[in-house]
Amino acid sequence: MLKIQNVSKVYRVGGQDFIALHNINLEIEDGAFMSFVGPSGSGKTTLLNLIGGLDSPTSGEVVFNGFHLNEMSRDQLAVLRRENIGFIFQSYNLLPVYSVYENILFPLLLNKQKESQVRDKVMALVEKVGLSAEANKKPAELSGGQCQRVAIARALVKDPLLVLADEPTANLDVENSHHILEMMRTLNQETQAAFIFSTHDEKVTRFVNREVALEDGYVKSDKVKQPNGELI
Ligand SMILES: Nc1ncnc2c1ncn2[C@@H]1O[C@H](COP(=O)(O)OP(=O)(O)OP(=O)(O)O)[C@@H](O)[C@H]1O
Ligand SMILES: [Mg+2]
Numbered sequence: 001m002l003k004i005q006n007v008s009k010v011y012r013v014g015g016q017d018f019i020a021l022h023n024i025n026l027e028i029e030d031g032a033f034m035s036f037v038g039p040s041g042s043g044k045t046t047l048l049n050l051i052g053g054l055d056s057p058t059s060g061e062v063v064f065n066g067f068h069l070n071e072m073s074r075d076q077l078a079v080l081r082r083e084n085i086g087f088i089f090q091s092y093n094l095l096p097v098y099s100v101y102e103n104i105l106f107p108l109l110l111n112k113q114k115e116s117q118v119r120d121k122v123m124a125l126v127e128k129v130g131l132s133a134e135a136n137k138k139p140a141e142l143s144g145g146q147c148q149r150v151a152i153a154r155a156l157v158k159d160p161l162l163v164l165a166d167e168p169t170a171n172l173d174v175e176n177s178h179h180i181l182e183m184m185r186t187l188n189q190e191t192q193a194a195f196i197f198s199t200h201d202e203k204v205t206r207f208v209n210r211e212v213a214l215e216d217g218y219v220k221s222d223k224v225k226q227p228n229g230e231l232i
Helices: 044-051 074-084 100-110 115-128 144-156 174-191 202-207
Strands: 002-013 016-028 033-037 059-064 085-088 162-166 194-199 210-215 218-224
Touching: 002 044, 016 044, 016 218, 033 044, 033 174, 033 202, 044 059, 044 162, 044 194, 074 085, 085 144, 100 115, 100 144, 115 144, 144 162, 144 174, 174 194, 174 202
Parallel strands: 033 194, 033 210, 085 162, 162 194
Antiparallel strands: 002 016, 002 059, 210 218
C-alpha cells in the first residue's frame, strides 16, 4: 500500500542544512497497525507528514496505493488525502463551533455527500466510539479522551485506506490511552484501514504489530510482532 523509497528530508535552518530524515526505506502493507517510536526530534512527525502528502521529501519518493506523490499537484494531493487518508492530530483539531456529530460528519460534506444519506453512518460511528450521549455536545464540553475519540471517528468516517495519528495518546491518562489504543486496534481489524502512529509512549508497544524506531533521522530498528507476542 505504501512504499517509502530513499526518502530524505532536509530543512534549511539559519543558513545551514539540517537533515531530519536520512535515506529512509520502508514498505507498509495494507491493513498495517504500526508505530514510529523514537526520542523527540528523531523525525516521526516529519515522516508522517511525508506519508500523508502534507509535505514533500527533499529526495526520494513516497508511493501510496500506486500514486507517486512527488508527481502530483497540490490539488491532486488534497483530493487524495481527502478521499483516502484520515488524520488524527495530538491536539485533536476539532471544529469548536460544531457538535460531536457535526465534527464527524464534516469530512463527508467535504467529499460532497448529502447529510440525509450519511446520517445513519455517522451516528453508528458516534456510537462505536462510545459518544452517543455526547453527540450534541461541543468539543469544549468534552474531556480529552472524548475529544480524541471524536478525532478518531472523524478520521474513519470516510472509510480511509490509511489513518495517520501523531501522538494520539500524548494528552491522555493511562486508562484513556489503553481505551483509545484498544479502540483503534478493533477498528483496524473491522475496517481494514491501516493505522500508523507516532508515539513516545511505551504502552503503545504491546498494541502494535510492527514498530519502527527512528533515531536522529535514521531507521534504527524495524520490529514485527511474533506469534508469541514479542516484537522482534
Ligand atoms: N519546519 C521545520 N524547519 C526546520 N526544522 C524542522 C522543521 N520541522 C522539524 N524540524 C526538525 O527536524 C527534526 C525532526 O522533527 P520531528 O518533528 O519530525 O521530530 P519528532 O520525532 O516528531 O519529535 P517529537 O517527538 O518531539 O514530536 C527536529 O530536529 C526538528 O527540529
Ligand atoms: Mg512529533
